[in-house]
Amino acid sequence: MSEQPMRPILTDFADGVLTITLNRPEKLNAFTEAMLVQLREALAEAEADAKVRALLLTGAGRGFCAGQDLQARHSTSAPDLGAVLETHYNPIVRLMTGMPKPLVCAVNGVAAGAGANLPLACDIVFAAKSAAFVQAFAKIGLIPDTGGSWQLPHALGLPRALALALLAEPLSAETAARWGLIWKAVDDGELMEQARAAARQLAHGPTFGLGLIKRALRQSPARSLDEQLDTERDLQRIAGRTPDHAEGVRAFMEKRRARFTGEKS
Numbered sequence: 001m002s003e004q005p006m007r008p009i010l011t012d013f014a015d016g017v018l019t020i021t022l023n024r025p026e027k028l029n030a031f032t033e034a035m036l037v038q039l040r041e042a043l044a045e046a047e048a049d050a051k052v053r054a055l056l057l058t059g060a061g062r063g064f065c066a067g068q069d070l071q072a073r074h075s076t077s078a079p080d081l082g083a084v085l086e087t088h089y090n091p092i093v094r095l096m097t098g099m100p101k102p103l104v105c106a107v108n109g110v111a112a113g114a115g116a117n118l119p120l121a122c123d124i125v126f127a128a129k130s131a132a133f134v135q136a137f138a139k140i141g142l143i144p145d146t147g148g149s150w151q152l153p154h155a156l157g158l159p160r161a162l163a164l165a166l167l168a169e170p171l172s173a174e175t176a177a178r179w180g181l182i183w184k185a186v187d188d189g190e191l192m193e194q195a196r197a198a199a200r201q202l203a204h205g206p207t208f209g210l211g212l213i214k215r216a217l218r219q220s221p222a223r224s225l226d227e228q229l230d231t232e233r234d235l236q237r238i239a240g241r242t243p244d245h246a247e248g249v250r251a252f253m254e255k256r257r258a259r260f261t262g263e264k265s
């Protein structure tokens, strides 16, 4: 029997949740071009598929993701890294942050370089207490990418963002949670259970409305309070007309659990 080639991106759909697993465990899930292409395809399909109401991103083995595969790149002497970002990483970050459904991330181990910043494009990040985030870029003369140069100062403020990026020291999951970079650091043995429970809860929620929440919050750092009040007015008008809003209110009045369809109308 011939051996099946290992797929670098695994997907599994259950209970409204699409789980995407980075799967090159022997290289700490460092990104090859094939992996980036498959990840982008999986995200685009998830966005288009109404059955997928939440996503869960994680890594196989002891690492989450060690960023760009540095060995795969070694054959080219002067690669255009801007083109690599434009072709692969930036569209992935835009797909994740712009996706009108929630993304949960379970950081199961070390997350370095692009692999440290990919979780920051997810909406709710759980990390195993043994995991660490390493802005490894400075060690190889690069700058934080995959959205890191935006996410870090916004989440942490400039002093912490600058020190992390310049010193490239590992940031433990617990400190990342304490500093507000991620949602929670949890015991290793509980990581997947907690992340799956959150993803399942979201998948049974008012998906269209959750997408509007995400849109409102994600655009707010670029806007003034005045502009954001206008956004709240516009998005609440849309949310208020959804069947899930009506069902949520009905369920509250009838003292029962809401049965959300996730649909816009």
Ligand code: LHQ
Binding pocket: 026, 027, 028, 030, 066, 067, 068, 069, 070, 071, 072, 081, 084, 085, 089, 110, 111, 112, 113, 114, 115, 134, 136, 137, 140, 142, 145
């Ligand atoms: C790896 C990698 C890796 C290949 C571990 N590549 N094999 C850049 C360019 C282009 C455009 C887009 O953006 C970017 C952004 C980037 O992501 S640049 C940053 C790339 N990543 C790094 O610089 C991190 C490099 N890795 C490390 O510093 C360490 O491996 C960490 C701190 C992640 C983990 O350390 P350890 O736990 O001690 O594991 P290890 O170093 O022994 O790694 C295990 C294996 O994984 C090993 O393979 P081997 O065959 O020797 O057992 C490593 O070579 C391999 N690996 N990262 N990025």
